[in-house]
Amino acid sequence: MKTRKVIVLDVARADFRKIKRHVKRDFGDLVWDEVNAEFKESIRKIGLNAEGGKNFTELEGVGGENFRMRLVRQTKVVYEFDDEKVLVHMFIHSNMDFRSHLFQRLFDI
Incomplete structure (x- = not known):
């Protein structure tokens, strides 16, 4: 099995920083270290087996065959x-509506 290079895009890095701030503020540094x-x-497992993620049904029919997601606690990667x-x-976050979030991101750019 070939390991792929994993690149976290800048917009995803911004999402991650928000998660970090939230977890550290509400749960503390020790919980953040675990998360x-x-x-x-x-991310390491995604690089080893990208196909192993869950199909992202929200993107079916729009060229999203190579899109997947993995759940880390309550966050979809x-x-x-x-x-x-x-x-x-x-x-x-798994409670957020993906399509709404995607459209917001598209129109905020």
Whole structure:
């Protein structure tokens, strides 16, 4: 099995910083350290087996065959992959509506 390079896009990094601020503020540094380790492990596993993520049904029919997601606690890690690399597009809370979040992101740019 080939390991792919994982690239976290800038917009996803902004999502991640928001998660970090929230967790540290509401739960403290020790919990953040645990959560951060879980994200790192999930990203590592995505690089090893991108196909292993859950199909992202919200993108079916619009060219989203290579999009997947993995859940880390209550956060979906949304990514796209090809033979060489993985692009992490967003970190989104599982309670948020994906389509609304996507349209907001598209129109905020």
